[in-house]
Amino acid sequence: MATSGYRRAAEATARAVVVGIDAGGTRTRAAVARAAADGGPPLRTGVSGPGNALSVPFDVLTSHLRQAVAAATPPSLRPRVRAVAAGLAGCSALPGNAGAAHARSALRAALAELGIRPEVVAVSSDTEIALAGAPGSPGDGLVLIAGTGAVAARITGGITAATADGNGWLLGDSGSGFWLGREAVRSALASLDGRGAPTALTPAVLAHYLGETAAQDEPATPTAAQRMRDRLVQAVHERPVPDLAHLAPLVARTADNGDPVARRLLSDAAEHLVGTLDALQPRPGETLVTTGGLLGPGGALLGPLTRRLAPRDLRPVPMPDGLAGAVALARRALDGTGRPCGCSAD
Amino acid sequence: MATSGYRRAAEATARAVVVGIDAGGTRTRAAVARAAADGGPPLRTGVSGPGNALSVPFDVLTSHLRQAVAAATPPSLRPRVRAVAAGLAGCSALPGNAGAAHARSALRAALAELGIRPEVVAVSSDTEIALAGAPGSPGDGLVLIAGTGAVAARITGGITAATADGNGWLLGDSGSGFWLGREAVRSALASLDGRGAPTALTPAVLAHYLGETAAQDEPATPTAAQRMRDRLVQAVHERPVPDLAHLAPLVARTADNGDPVARRLLSDAAEHLVGTLDALQPRPGETLVTTGGLLGPGGALLGPLTRRLAPRDLRPVPMPDGLAGAVALARRALDGTGRPCGCSAD
Known part of the structure; x- marks a missing residue:
């Protein structure tokens, strides 16, 4: 039983995926990737409209986040999403920043609509995910x-x-x-x-x-x-x-x-x-x-x-965009080796 | 009878007034003055909100024109208004200029609401009335x-x-x-x-x-x-x-x-x-x-x-504003010595 339970957990980890999101003034990109730290490049990506957390109205922001994540994550993968990390333009790390609160609520709503229930949802600024995507993930x-x-x-x-x-x-x-x-x-x-x-x-x-x-x-x-x-x-x-x-x-x-x-x-x-x-x-x-x-x-x-x-x-x-960094942050948030990223982790 | 008719006409001319309007990005000014070419400075002025013919929505423009003219022209004077000349920012003399069409319609509507029925209504640009107000009215x-x-x-x-x-x-x-x-x-x-x-x-x-x-x-x-x-x-x-x-x-x-x-x-x-x-x-x-x-x-x-x-x-x-020029143009339009000003005369 113990062995079987361990094997199931290992299998679940192997099957787990993460979602990274990069939202800017012109478009919102999402990528789904294996959750393992050495899980390789994204399995699939999706794109939608503007995702600036300050200037895009809440409903539109939610809709664009949902569209990008839906395009990247086919229904079969959605139950396997264990962490989501997003970096948005207009989202600053300061306490009380309007963009961060906006972004958090919109992302939660978008994920709920897609039936995605990750253990970690982290919202950062677009600059933070950009740095995390550089070689060596500094x-x-x-x-x-x-x-x-x-x-x-x-x-x-x-x-x-x-x-x-x-x-x-x-x-x-x-x-x-x-x-x-x-x-x-x-x-x-x-x-x-x-x-x-x-x-x-x-x-x-x-x-x-x-x-x-x-x-x-x-x-x-x-x-x-x-x-x-x-x-x-x-x-x-x-x-x-x-x-x-x-x-x-x-x-x-x-x-x-x-x-x-x-x-x-x-x-x-x-x-x-x-x-x-x-x-x-x-x-x-x-x-x-x-x-x-x-x-x-x-x-x-x-x-x-x-x-x-x-x-x-x-x-x-x-860097072409912040997707690599967002995926890296989602992986780190999940396996516990990273620290909570910028704006919030809930 | 002929003498009496002549006298009545002369009296009517002496009692006639004109309205000049200067409408800019921040406010709309109006002045009422005697119609005679040597009729002196304005009898009364009024002011209201923005009057740029291109950027102010039609209803708001109409309302601001009406408010400024109403403030300058007490009800007793309104039947005596024989000419109105307005210069508006955003109003160009070019055929088909959207600002001029806008301004003309808004001004007609504003005057009608006040029961003012002048013989001449002239719409110019703010620059044209400004020049007309300079000494010598060049x-x-x-x-x-x-x-x-x-x-x-x-x-x-x-x-x-x-x-x-x-x-x-x-x-x-x-x-x-x-x-x-x-x-x-x-x-x-x-x-x-x-x-x-x-x-x-x-x-x-x-x-x-x-x-x-x-x-x-x-x-x-x-x-x-x-x-x-x-x-x-x-x-x-x-x-x-x-x-x-x-x-x-x-x-x-x-x-x-x-x-x-x-x-x-x-x-x-x-x-x-x-x-x-x-x-x-x-x-x-x-x-x-x-x-x-x-x-x-x-x-x-x-x-x-x-x-x-x-x-x-x-x-x-x-010049402090374009009111003096607008009044000068209204007087000229009325006594026939001037030419139709910029955008239109109807």
Whole structure:
């Protein structure tokens, strides 16, 4: 009996899985993986819409968490989920942080709807899971994220010790995808009214918002240019404000084609990100994980950032997303070797 | 009978009044004045809430126009109103401009609700009425407005020939009251997370949003500073976005007290406004009317702007608002010596 019970427990452990979640301003990703510390890469992943814990309304956040987890975790695996670890943008480790409370409730609701009843549910910030995903899964280091938004964090013992920026598109996120997109539209408007230099961003931005036809003709008169500006301003305002971040790849392409205005925007964005990082007083040789659409592998700002930091012996470790870290934290939370992560563990 | 009819007509003319309206991003002003070309200053004025033709919803715009006109025009005067001229921010002279159509319908509805049935109703842009209010009521010249928003216009024969900026708080209005307010909050946040220099704007902004108590203690630890940032970001987001413009006087006061960060913001704002004006290629000696909270008489940016333009023989003529110009246009529309103004006359 004892042997049989032991064997059953061992089998149950072998069959156990964990779920890691990475939720940012543009999308929510989930991954399911074997629970064992050496359980290998994710078995399956899922993706859904925006998951910023501060800016996404509760019902939408719950729905996006549920969709991503459902896509990653087929019904047959759901009873085997023993730990869930999520890192969300807008979720800070501070007591009383509104984003963390929001995220915890939304995640609990999403899991309950899917019939997933893990023994551990841990909610962290997107920066904490990003660091945990780096090779060696370090507990100390710096994280710089530039996707829809932009934030830097210093993490000590797995917990956020300080952050810089991450203040959202209205008041901050300098150098982010939103920032690049808004500056691209501003540059187009400035070229149309004579405040700024002509730029290939203008036809590109006009094509994005008004279609290729609108972009083909250079406005011949001040009146035609003004009508074009009016139409562009109106078209931007007809979409959700954060959608301006969708223009970031267009800025990168235009810069690649040699447009000086677009190149200047990328350079200014990289400067902003260095300034954000510098607020945390990085030390030479420190671990620095970068992620988000602009700073992950192949990200448009990874090169400019790396060039600026190299003389200071800071080498970015680009990660595609925070899923690996979220899975690592879920595994650690489960086997008891890790400490409770950032915002909460319940 | 002929003599008596003539006398009655003359008496009616003497008793006739006109209404001028100046509607901007922060408030709507109306004035009632005698209709005669030499009819003197307004008899009475009224004020209400925001009147930007593009950004204020139709019902609210109608209501604000009605309130301002009602306050300026007591019921006894309403049957004697023979012309109404209004200049609205967000209203451009271009055919098909959404702001102009909006403004026209809202103004008609507001007047009908008050039982005012003028022979002429003219709708212009805020820039056109501003120029018309300058001494000599010139038809040609430049107007630079910096209040909640910021826009420059070149006016030829009373009609807008070209504009620069005026693209709204999300995409433009560089150097405006909104711009100053947003930069003040950004400077406070940057000083709290170490990206920016310490500044007296920080306690001032914190006091504005969180009360004097919150502002009194310098946060002693990074965690306290981060909690303060979270609270500030949240408090800003709990108010309507354009309310950031309410911080402009605070920036001016802080600059007056010698704070270098606030002084830099005022200087940057003035540079932006010069850039906006320069897009219209001003000529030495041209008429340049300035108005709006920041560029009217005593406005915080009037000095910095005047100093920058003096070497180019451009001397701002500051006007407190566009009411004098709106009244002048209403008088002209009525007696037939003027031309139909900007957007429409119906």
